[in-house]
Amino acid sequence: MTRAAWIRHGSWAAVAVAAFGLGSVRSGDDPGSTARTGAVSKTESRASPGRASGGSGGMRAAKGGPGRAADQPRGPVAELFPLPGLPRSEREFDALARQAFQDGNPLARRAAFTRFLEAMTRENAPAMRKYLVDMNADKDQWKDFHYAWGSIDGEVAVKHAMDTREYDMEFTMSGWSSMHPAEAERFLKELTAAGKGENVLLRRGLVAGLADADRSLATAMIFDLAGAGAKNTGELLGIVTGKVLQRQGIAEAARWSAELPDGPLKAAAMDQVAHAYAGKDPRAAAQWAERFAGEDYASRVIEEVGDEWAKRNPAEAVKWLVSLDAGGGQNSGLRSALSRWAQRDPVPAGEHLARMARSPQRDAAINGYVRGLATKDPVGAIEWADSIANDRLRAEALTSAGKAYLQRNPAAARAWIAQGGLPAGVRKAVLKP
Template identity: 25%
Template structure:
């Protein structure tokens, strides 16, 4: 839809942008980690693949393994109630493997639960496999038992990966079986990467090999990082290969920040370099933002560092938005600076919209600030749609302005229909845009949570 009569706001130095007059408030975010390594039922392939690939790189999956602490000599004698609770715990010396696994399944303490599964599976072999599988049959082959099955398949792959893969195909189908098989390949590649690679490259695995490669590369990199890197860099593909570079980066990062950053800088393919930079910035920007900022500063004007700058802005602004915004404001103009400022303003506006608005008012208007204005207007619209609309109108890029007006207008309409109905006839918006604003889509549960 095209604007009809909206007049452009002043866009020079000292432009008076709309002020945001709301009480100071703090919005607490809720982080939910969704997705899963295994899916036991058929789902839409594109959405499942995207979610799984993103989780593989962005979050990773670490086993929660602990040990049961013994009672110190100085501790008081446990009560009868404590003793009853202790009786439910997994015994330290259980001869019956089946009993150990069944008790582990009923354990609600995650430390004890995963420690018990790890203990039971550390000596998995042909002789006790049938007994172990009998107990696993009682657990659904899905996300809720992802960690337990990952341990089983990794251990099984150490001596019989082919049968482990066949087991995955019996317990699941389609993408679910594919993700489970990737777990087998991780264990297989940690022992014999060349045989695992040969299996992945079989003709019948075409298509699913993109999923299988995630397990293959993860296991291979843990054994031989250089060989795994050569394999990844030899592949043809798009986003999935970039995500494999992210796995390599995570492995290099275990050798230290300096080694990891030197390795990332040494990559010659820009798409691989971008993936490595992005992976490192996700890993370090929240806990060590200043260290990451110092490293990225020398790359601020490079295209391969844009996503890393975006990551740095998002994570640094969660703890110190003013330090983050000052850092990005001092960078040379360019896409890296633009994306960093946008990310900081997006979070800052949720925590302190007044301070973020004042900072924007002090900046010289221009296209490089449009992205920040858009995210600020969107954030403000959840509390004050009228003020947010003024910010949306001040965006100079027509396409971005239009999309922001639509989003802000719909949010405002959800909050205060009568005020929007009064404003729309005088807004200068096209009839088409007005109709869209009057019909905002219903938000799902996840959208409502993620906007807090």
């Protein structure tokens, strides 16, 4: 359909303003991801859409834009960026698109883009998409447009995405799944049954959209997939966990993840929550995590909290870790925390180790200390490594310190190796390029 042909359709389906608002909607974003301009390529991946009509006909747009009474007062920011009604000609679409994608003011772009989405119908969506390509839409606009298109015309939009070179399948499937999860899931199953294989991007989009609509259903789907032997289920649950953290907050994410069935998926979700929790409030995170210190699935949780806390206050982190019941989580946490403490302030860290009684916890702590100290003082690190009682950990620590020594002072390190006394495996590992 050409852009001029839009005029002949005569009516426009208004996607609810509350769905897209003045802010951007995203599907499956990592909070730390950076925006990129242009139609992104098919090698990378929230939205809470308003309900759109599933009928084939469009809705007539309200004059002056939907959702606002004529006499409703406008705030001062809205007054800065007055927008016309929904576009009804190619010229009006061109003007709106230029404002949405090229205006120098980000608030004006966002407001215009919201109006641009409101004008989308099943009929005009393919032609509207050309504006995004031609005018170098940014990443959030790209994602939101395809989420909206998937929301109102799922199968058609997804099939279109499958035939394009740009990265749009995941976002489009997310929109479809958020509105019609059963249809979207059936489509993916039929695609797989037809011998076209499992499409990872479509599966990610399915889970992301379903998580927008119903996190319980999304979680149940992932555990069912894991039970059937599917791969990448940890990554899929990570999408759901990220949405819970972003929307419901850390406290709810902590409660939700702790109630998941025991096993690797629960461990992965709790680890993700622990990272966010400890980054914000390590002491509160520690109080939450210590309830699970004796559980196998919580080993990474303890380590994550200890490691994040050690970035701010390693002494407090180590004090907390030592207070826990013995277990893998405690040992791995001590290793991480002492490594950071050694990098930050090796003298008090070494004094703390000297006060610890010989134990598996001390061995793990020294192993971490050696790793943190080796780049600054490899000779001192070697001396500490020799004090580890556990043979495997001692060999591991000596290898780490030896490699650092060889890199820092090759001649002295080779003389140390030539003296003998090192286990053959350690000597070989240290000298291995």
